[in-house]
Amino acid sequence: MKLIAFLLGLMASLGAFAESGSVCSNATSVCASYESEADFTSKQEGRFALKLTSHSDEELTLVKVDLWMQMGNHGHGSSPLKVVAVAPNEYDVTKAFFVMKGQWQIRVKYKQAETEETLILPIMIRE
Numbered sequence: 001m002k003l004i005a006f007l008l009g010l011m012a013s014l015g016a017f018a019e020s021g022s023v024c025s026n027a028t029s030v031c032a033s034y035e036s037e038a039d040f041t042s043k044q045e046g047r048f049a050l051k052l053t054s055h056s057d058e059e060l061t062l063v064k065v066d067l068w069m070q071m072g073n074h075g076h077g078s079s080p081l082k083v084v085a086v087a088p089n090e091y092d093v094t095k096a097f098f099v100m101k102g103q104w105q106i107r108v109k110y111k112q113a114e115t116e117e118t119l120i121l122p123i124m125i126r127e
């Protein structure tokens with residue numbers, strides 16, 4: 001029992017999230033980040049927390065978030081994500097189907113004041 005408690009503590013200290021990443025805008029102070037408790041795979045539904053942050057007081061609007069895979073000069077998306085706001089600028093995203101292995105993107109389109117921009121979070125699907 002002590003060993004199990006020790007191992008659980010160790011796992012917690014290593015970070016609870018199997019997948020995470022962030023990207024910041026060059027044009028504004030806005031950053032987008034995601035965290036997932038499970039690895040993303042091509043075989044099952046993915047779920048992640050999406051957060052937008054900003055140094056400015058200006059209100060942020062999440063315009064659209066989707067999955068995209070660029071393949072050469074072409075590309076394809078996936079089925080629509082389910083996006084539920086859980087707090088200001090914080091979203092629970094489900095129905096994330098990365099339907100094949102390879103390099104994917106979470107595309108996050110936001111609006112702040114006059115600026116509308118898409119931030120791209122790269123996701124590598126390995127299995």
Ligand SMILES: [Cu+2]
Nearest residue numbers: 069071076100
């Ligand atoms: Cu593809």
